[in-house]
Amino acid sequence: MRRRDFMGLTGLAAGSLFLPSLPGFGGTPVDVGRMLEQIDVAVKKRLADAALNAAKSAGASYADARVGRYLNQYVFTREKQVQNIVNTESYGVGVRVLVNGAWGFAATNDVSEAAVAQAAREAVSIAKANARLQKEPVNLAPQRGYGEVSWKTPIEQNAFEVPVKQKVDLLLAVNAKAMENGANYVSSTIFQVNEQKYFASTDGSYIDQDVHRIWPTFNVTAIDRASGKFRTRDSLGTSMGLGYEYLTPRAQDKIAGPAGTGVVGYKLRYDMLEDAALAAKQAKAKLTAKSVVPGKYDLVLDPDHLGLTIHESVGHPLELDRVLGYEANYAGTSFATMDKLKSGNFKYGSPVVNIVADKLQPGTLGAVGYDDEGVKTGEWDLIKGGVLVNYEKIRDQAQVVGQDHSDGCCYADSWSNVQFQRMPNVSLRPNPSKLRVDDMIKDVDKGIYIVGAGSYSIDQQRYNFQFGGKLFFAIEKGKIAGQIEDVAYQSNTQEFWNSCAATCDASDYRFLGTFFDGKGQPPQISAVSHGSATTRFNGVNVINTARKIG
Amino acid sequence: MAILSKDEAQTILKKVLGFTTADECEATLNGQIGGNVRSARNTISTAGAVDNVSLAVEARFGKRSGVATCNQFDDATLRRCVQRAEEIAKLAPESPEYVPLLGPQQYLAAPASFAQNTANITPDYRAQQTAASMKLCDTKKLSSAGFLEDSAGFIAKRNNKGLEAYQQVTNLSYSVTVRTPEGTGSGYATADYNDISKFDAARLTQIAADKATGSVAAKAMEPGKYTVILEPAALVANTDASLLGALMNAFDARNADEGRSFLSKKGGGNRKGEKMFDERVTIYSDPSNAEIPDLTFSGDGRPQKKMTWIEKGVVKNLYSSRFWAQKAGIPDIPRPGGWIMEGGTQTTADLIKGTAKGILVTRLWYIRPVDPQTLLFTGLTRDGTFYIENGKIKHPVKNFRFNESPVIMLNNLEAIGKPVRLAGNLVPPLKIRDFTFTSLSDAV
Numbered sequence: 001m002r003r004r005d006f007m008g009l010t011g012l013a014a015g016s017l018f019l020p021s022l023p024g025f026g027g028t029p030v031d032v033g034r035m036l037e038q039i040d041v042a043v044k045k046r047l048a049d050a051a052l053n054a055a056k057s058a059g060a061s062y063a064d065a066r067v068g069r070y071l072n073q074y075v076f077t078r079e080k081q082v083q084n085i086v087n088t089e090s091y092g093v094g095v096r097v098l099v100n101g102a103w104g105f106a107a108t109n110d111v112s113e114a115a116v117a118q119a120a121r122e123a124v125s126i127a128k129a130n131a132r133l134q135k136e137p138v139n140l141a142p143q144r145g146y147g148e149v150s151w152k153t154p155i156e157q158n159a160f161e162v163p164v165k166q167k168v169d170l171l172l173a174v175n176a177k178a179m180e181n182g183a184n185y186v187s188s189t190i191f192q193v194n195e196q197k198y199f200a201s202t203d204g205s206y207i208d209q210d211v212h213r214i215w216p217t218f219n220v221t222a223i224d225r226a227s228g229k230f231r232t233r234d235s236l237g238t239s240m241g242l243g244y245e246y247l248t249p250r251a252q253d254k255i256a257g258p259a260g261t262g263v264v265g266y267k268l269r270y271d272m273l274e275d276a277a278l279a280a281k282q283a284k285a286k287l288t289a290k291s292v293v294p295g296k297y298d299l300v301l302d303p304d305h306l307g308l309t310i311h312e313s314v315g316h317p318l319e320l321d322r323v324l325g326y327e328a329n330y331a332g333t334s335f336a337t338m339d340k341l342k343s344g345n346f347k348y349g350s351p352v353v354n355i356v357a358d359k360l361q362p363g364t365l366g367a368v369g370y371d372d373e374g375v376k377t378g379e380w381d382l383i384k385g386g387v388l389v390n391y392e393k394i395r396d397q398a399q400v401v402g403q404d405h406s407d408g409c410c411y412a413d414s415w416s417n418v419q420f421q422r423m424p425n426v427s428l429r430p431n432p433s434k435l436r437v438d439d440m441i442k443d444v445d446k447g448i449y450i451v452g453a454g455s456y457s458i459d460q461q462r463y464n465f466q467f468g469g470k471l472f473f474a475i476e477k478g479k480i481a482g483q484i485e486d487v488a489y490q491s492n493t494q495e496f497w498n499s500c501a502a503t504c505d506a507s508d509y510r511f512l513g514t515f516f517d518g519k520g521q522p523p524q525i526s527a528v529s530h531g532s533a534t535t536r537f538n539g540v541n542v543i544n545t546a547r548k549i550g
Numbered sequence: 551m552a553i554l555s556k557d558e559a560q561t562i563l564k565k566v567l568g569f570t571t572a573d574e575c576e577a578t579l580n581g582q583i584g585g586n587v588r589s590a591r592n593t594i595s596t597a598g599a600v601d602n603v604s605l606a607v608e609a610r611f612g613k614r615s616g617v618a619t620c621n622q623f624d625d626a627t628l629r630r631c632v633q634r635a636e637e638i639a640k641l642a643p644e645s646p647e648y649v650p651l652l653g654p655q656q657y658l659a660a661p662a663s664f665a666q667n668t669a670n671i672t673p674d675y676r677a678q679q680t681a682a683s684m685k686l687c688d689t690k691k692l693s694s695a696g697f698l699e700d701s702a703g704f705i706a707k708r709n710n711k712g713l714e715a716y717q718q719v720t721n722l723s724y725s726v727t728v729r730t731p732e733g734t735g736s737g738y739a740t741a742d743y744n745d746i747s748k749f750d751a752a753r754l755t756q757i758a759a760d761k762a763t764g765s766v767a768a769k770a771m772e773p774g775k776y777t778v779i780l781e782p783a784a785l786v787a788n789t790d791a792s793l794l795g796a797l798m799n800a801f802d803a804r805n806a807d808e809g810r811s812f813l814s815k816k817g818g819g820n821r822k823g824e825k826m827f828d829e830r831v832t833i834y835s836d837p838s839n840a841e842i843p844d845l846t847f848s849g850d851g852r853p854q855k856k857m858t859w860i861e862k863g864v865v866k867n868l869y870s871s872r873f874w875a876q877k878a879g880i881p882d883i884p885r886p887g888g889w890i891m892e893g894g895t896q897t898t899a900d901l902i903k904g905t906a907k908g909i910l911v912t913r914l915w916y917i918r919p920v921d922p923q924t925l926l927f928t929g930l931t932r933d934g935t936f937y938i939e940n941g942k943i944k945h946p947v948k949n950f951r952f953n954e955s956p957v958i959m960l961n962n963l964e965a966i967g968k969p970v971r972l973a974g975n976l977v978p979p980l981k982i983r984d985f986t987f988t989s990l991s992d993a994v
Contacts, residue, residue, distance in 0.1 A: 081646045105598060109621070126597055129673065133681060135593045168643070185808060223809040228816035230809055230923060326590040328736075329695035329727040330789060332915075335992065337733075418596055457918045457951070459930045464951055464991035466928050468920060488920060488928070490951065490989050521588050521697040522598070523789075543988060547924040549812060549957045550826060 035071050035087060035160040039196065041208050045148075047116050048200035051095045054117035056202060058124035060097035062140060064201035064373060065116065067093050068415030071194040073160060077171040078187040079179065085164055092415040095120040099127035101137025105418040141398035141406050143375055145204020151369025153212040154362060155243030159192040162244045170247065171218075174276045178220045181280035184230075188218035188276075190247075191239070191515060193527070197372070205374040213365055213527055214246050215239035215515055216272055222283035231286035231485075233279040233470055236263075236304050236452055237270040239513035239527065241365045246270055255508060257302065258441050260480030261473050263451050265302060267510045268363050282471055282483070289485040292472065294544045298447035298501070299489060299537045300440060305469050306428070307512025307530035308453035313493040314348075314355055315426040315530070317462035318382050319519075320391040320400065330521050332460025335493065336388060341401070346388040349497030354429040355383040357392055359408055364529035365513045366425035373419055375408040382426065386498070394421045413524040420524075423517060427531035430506040437504055437534045447475035448487060448542065453512060455488060466490045468545070486546040496537060504533035552583040552601050552703070553669065556716040559706035562605070562623055567710050569632040572609035572639065574651045576709035576851075579605050583669075584701030587676045592684040592694055597673070600701065609635035613648035616640070647873040652851045654712040661843035665745035668720035669702035676700070679751040683726055686755050692762060694755060696726035700746070707851055715847045722746050723788060723973075727933060728758040729994075730766055735946075736994050737761025738913050738933035740783060742973060744843055761912055761934035768946040770990055771937065777908035777964065778985040779901050779938070784914045784931075785980065786889070788973035791917040795975075796927060797956040798833065798889050801859055803870035807878055812925045812957060813865065820868065827863040828963040834858040835886035841971050848884035857883060863960075893966040893978030901967050901981050903941040908981070910936040910943060914952070925955045930991055949994075950987035959985065 048065040055063035070090045076083040092109035093116045104127025106119040171188040178186040195211040217235040224230070240246050249271035257263025264271070264278065301309065316322065317334040325333055340346035349355075359366045359377030370376055373395055381389050395406040412419035441449065452470025459465070468488045474481040491499075513529040554562070559579050566577040581603035588596045606619045609632065616638025620631040676698055687694040700722040707715040725740035737758040743749050785794045806813035806820035813821045836856040837844040846854050850872065858866045867883055875882035902910060912934035920926040931949045938944065959982050967979035 082643045083647075085642065103596065105596065109602075126673075129677065130594050130597060133594045133677065133684070135591070185810065221808075221810050225809060225818055226816065228809070228814055230814070232810075232922075324591070325693060325695065325729070326595060327695075328590060328693075328729060329588075329697055329725055329738075332993070333729075333733070418598065420596075455918050455920045455928065457916045457928045457930070459949065459951075459991040459993035460915060460932055461993035463993050464930065464949075464989060466920075466951060466953075466989075486921070488953075492992070522586060522699065541989075543953070545920045545926055545953065547921065547926050547955055547958065549924045549955060550961065 035073065039069055041198070044198035044208065045200065045206055047093055047111060047113060048198060048206070050113035051093060051116045051120040052200060052202055054120035055095060055097045055124060058121050060099050060124055062098040062202050063095065063120065064199065065093060065095050066372060066412065066415055067198040069196040070414060071160065073192040075164060075167045075171060075190045077168065077175060079175050079185065080172065082168055090414060093119065094412065094415045094418065095123045096418060097123045097127050098138055098140070099124050100131035102127045102131035102134040103138060104130060107416040138396050139399045141395045141404060143203050143395060143406065145201070146207065146376070147204065148206040150208040152210040153241055153367065155212050156245040157243045158212065159214050159244040160194060170272065174218055174272050177273050177276040178218070178280040181277045182222060182284045183220045183280040184223040185221040186218060186276070191215040199370065199372065199374050201374045203374060207370045207374055209369055211368055212243055213239060213241055213515065214243065216247055216270060218276060218279070220276065220279040220283045222280065222287055224287045229287055231283050233283040233286065234452065235279065236275050236470070237266060237272060238304065238511060239365060239515050240363050240511065241367045241529070242268065242363050247272060249274070255510065257451065258437050258449060258480050261449065263471065265304060265510060285483050286485055289483040291486045291546050292484050292542060292544050294542055296539045297542045298444045299540045300444060300447055300449045300475065300534060301537065302451045302534050303510045303532045304452050304512050305450050306532045306535055308456055309467055310426055310428055310530045310532060311514070312456060312458045313462060313465055313496065314382065315423045315528070317493065318391050319421055319423060320393045320397045321421045323391060324400065327519065331519050335461045335463050341388055341391065347386050347498060348383045348388045348494060349386040350500045351386045352502060353383055353386045353497050353500050355426060356429055357382050357407065357424045357426050359424045361425055361531060364425045364511060365527035366529055371408040371410040372412050373410040375406045375410065377408040380407060392421065392424055397421065411526050413526060417524050420520060422519065422526040423528050425529045425531065428503060428535065430509045430533040431503045433505065435502060435504045437508060440502060440504060440534065440536055441475055441480065442478040444475045444536065445477055448484070449473040449475055449480065450487070463492050464490070465493065486544045487542055488545050489540045489542050491540055496540065499537045499539055501536045501538050503535040506533065508533035552581045552603055553718065554579065554581060554603070554704060554706070556706070559704065559716060560708060560714065563706060563708035566605065566607060566628050566632060567708060569629045570609060570636065570710065572611055572636050574610040574710060576608045576651050576707065577605060579603065579706040580703070582701050582703035584699070585673060585676060586697065586699040587680045588697050589680050589684060590695040592687050594680060605631060607631050607635040609639045611639050613644040614639045614642045615645060616642055649872045649876060651709045651711045652713050654714070655847070655851060655853050657715060657846040657853050658838055658855065660717050660846060661838045662840065663744055663843040663845070664718035665720045668700060668722055668744065668746045671700045671746070682752040683755040686752050687728055687759065690759055691731055692759055693729045693731065694726055696724065698724045698751065705845070713851050715851060717845055719845065720744055722749055724749065724751055724754060726751070726755050726758050728755060728762040730762055733994055735762040735766035736933045737765060738783065740972070742788070742971065765934050765946040768948045770948045773950055773987040773989050775984040775986055777905065777981065777983045779898060779905065779908060779910045780980045780982060781898055781912055782970050782972045782977040782979060784911045785977050786973045786975045790915060793914065793917065793927060793956045793959065794889065794891065794977060796917070796919070797925065798859065800925060801868050803868035803878065803880055804874040806868060810922070812923065813868065822865050822868055825864045826957060827860055827960040829863040830963055830966055831860055831863050831960050832892040833860040834890050835888060836890060837887065839890060839976065841976055842888045842974055844887040852882065852884040854884060854886055857886060888974040890976040891969060891978055893969045896965065896967045898967060898979040901965055901979055902938055902943065904965065905938045905981065906940060908938045909947065910938055920953060925957050926953060927955065928953045930993070949991040951989045951991055952986055953988045954986050
């Protein structure tokens with residue numbers, strides 16, 4: 001599915017998606033009852049063994065098999081009506097083999113032992129063909145087998161068990177709330193994902209995982225018919241590695257924005273109704289908000305905004321496959337080259353910048369027990385005290401930087417696609433000392449408080465970027481001075497992170513997630529979260545984006 | 551199994567419709583075979599193959615609709631698939647945007663969208679083309695990364711109101727990025743075909759290699775407003791958003807009528823009939839065009855015909871869903887596949903010769919909307935940006951970030967070149983004055 005098809009399907013604005021090419025949600029429409037069925041683990045083990053045995057017999061030095069069942073449910077509404085309800089299922093087996101130092105991959109949706117064995121043999125012949133053109137043999141970091149183990153996203157309520165009617169009722173109530181508060185149009189959606197993944201390898205791992213994700217979102221439009229002006233405001237909720245409990249509001253998960261903004265941020269629970277009412281009012285306010293005067297400003301960036309900046313300017317440039325050139329023809333390479341890492345003193349950011357990669361944080365999209373090549377997940381520093389200290393890696397990359405183990409960053413978005421290196425959660429550690437957002441703002445003389453991820457663009461080596469946002473508030477002499485519009489900031493990654501003056505403490509820490517981080521050819525999607533607290537950057541170049549067309 | 555003939559496909563579809571008890575039922579068969587090869591650092595990194603046929607059945611009871619699919623075609627499976635679609639339909643809410651299924655339609659004669667030589671592609675062919683590209687770069691001590699993807703397929707539709715459609719399509723797309731060993735120069739080339747007889751990966755790689763070596767030691771120029779020559783890859787793309795693609799994606803009637811489009815009119819309604827672009831701008835679509843033969847029917851079965859969207863700068867037509875066309879009482883026009891922008895006879899080289907001072911842009915990248923009200927987009931130049939002086943390329947320049955609207959851009963038109971095929975469109979290189987670059991990028 002291309003992006004425009006997806007947008008047409010959802011009626012959502014463009015702001016929430018991270019890359020343009022969406023390779024579809026895979027899967028076949030099914031009735032909802034099918035979504036609750038599970039495949040017996042013994043069946044999956046038999047299929048995986050059939051693949052591994054066939055691969056070894058055909059000459060593979062290593063093989064892994066992924067028996068995957070991928071379930072999605074989407075509920076789309078606009079104003080007073082349901083637009084679409086989609087349930088999809090995709091079930092099949094992907095086999096990856098290493099022969100003569102080259103990878104081969106084949107997949108089948110015929111889930112019989114004979115068919116997966118045949119796929120394994122096909123993967124071996126592809127590997128043999130590739131080996132003839134291979135310049136350097138694949139070098140896998142060692143990985144011990146874990147035996148038979150399992151992992152499940154720690155959810156409280158499986159969203160697939162919640163009746164569709166309950167979701168429809170919630171979304172129609174969200175739409176009504178937005179319309180009551182002045183919206184001209186509103187569309188709202190709940191996306192749910194359940195990946196039932198079984199991984200087995202010739203290392204001796206048999207890993208059964210049940211991964212859950214949810215993304216409730218909406219888009220509100222306010223229009224001034226007389227002037228023809230229109231403005232939108234998307235949901236401040238985000239995609240999370242949670243069950244339906246994410247949609248049960250909880251006071252402790254609400255974070256009030258700075259005094260004078262009326263903004264509410266959300267941690268591990270989301271109040272969609274409250275946010276819809278605020279969105280409608282804020283979208284209307286955007287119609288008459290003052291246009292920003294371009295220039296240098298101190299920016300105070302809330303986590304729902306900053307997560308995207310972290311994603312683009314830290315998460316992507318530190319993917320080792322990009323650094324090495326494997327993505328040169330599509331997403332690009334990276335400015336964060338190996339010599340910068342090896343120098344041990346490359347100042348990526350100011351000393352308060354501590355950025356960590358992980359696949360563990362509860363509630364995040366990246367959290368899994370094991371990655372898609374059977375590596376137990378963990379946490380590691382990427383930037384420490386402002387200095388670049390590491391990359392994001394998988395088994396066939398670890399040796400490049402002299403590391404004896406993978407970071408566990410391997411992922412495939414389907415059984416039918418080969419797994420490769422993907423971004424883990426990449427998060428900015430909060431201030432260990434107490435600092436609240438109001439205290440941060442009171443020291444800002446001329447600044448802008450930016451809420452929510454908006455327009456985003458960055459070059460193919462991740463130097464130059466431009467970001468917009470959902471809401472902008474002027475800060476004058478330490479106080480919020482009203483909503484403004486037409487704001488985008490432009491900077492260079494290293495300059496920007498070195499202008500980082502302070503970050504708030506853990507009480508303000510929350511996540512921005514995306515379901516649709518895109519990479520690879522053919523393109524694959526991946527879900528990832530970014531944690532941060534509200535953070536201040538000094539002297540950033542802000543442009544005015546208002547234009548006139550005839 | 552993947553490419554069924556018209557008779558084979560319609561036989562299955564007739565059988566499917568015979569199993570339904572629904573008020574309305576439509577069945578669509580879609581099949582594809584193909585493969586891909588990805589390379590980087592002058593070596594193959596991954597290779598894959600696709601072979602699949604799937605059936606989608608939509609059943610409707612009144613205004614309730616359900617869809618089910620399968621990829622086995624024995625009677626029992628087909629019957630189960632229809633039953634499942636019917637069960638889902640019975641459980642679905644009524645659609646307030648219901649429109650009845652279409653009856654019999656007249657489609658244009660199928661153009662040459664299918665080429666047997668493309669359908670015959672083997673893994674060896676892919677490997678040979680990729681190897682030729684890699685060898686060229688090995689010889690020149692350059693580094694290539696490429697992606698070749700091909701497919702041959704068909705689509706067949708039939709419903710119980712009498713609609714019947716069938717067409718075969720082949721496609722191959724190839725792109726290659728070539729970089730110098732120190733990473734100080736980068737070039738790009740891409741092409742796509744229905745018929746692969748003109749495909750030559752080494753020829754395209756040579757173009758990318760020349761751009762890469764030519765872009766070493768790029769000089770920084772001040773950002774600002776420049777006359778630019780945008781090559782077709784700077785106007786349309788199949789891997790990213792694009793300026794012309796974004797413009798035409800905004801030609802949706804409903805968004806315009808609802809007041810949330812650059813085509814919305816102050817006080818209500820849309821701007822159809824208004825002159826919004828330079829009078830030399832004409833954009834149309836035509837599934838019968840020999841250069842970009844396309845499907846003669848849309849996904850919902852509406853006929854695709856030659857349709858003018860912008861004529862001499864005037865907005866002539868907007869596309870819409872069937873529901874919105876009926877509700878708004880406007881012509882029922884589906885969104886087309888590819889776009890054709892009329893041009894002249896000048897090549898990019900000719901446009902360069904006629905330029906006193908300007909910037910040649912190979913490609914624009916990471917293009918994202920900034921303001922839907924004005925269709926303002928931002929993005930960056932990439933893989934070959936050059937300063938032109940007195941009709942010649944003077945030196946490479948560092949990449950720029952732009953903030954520009956295609957609406958403004960197509961009012962600042964200096965010259966239009968000869969259209970070429972790219973990403974399923976026919977697009978000319980354009981010479982534009984006052985194109986807005988807002989900052990410099992160090993990226994190569």
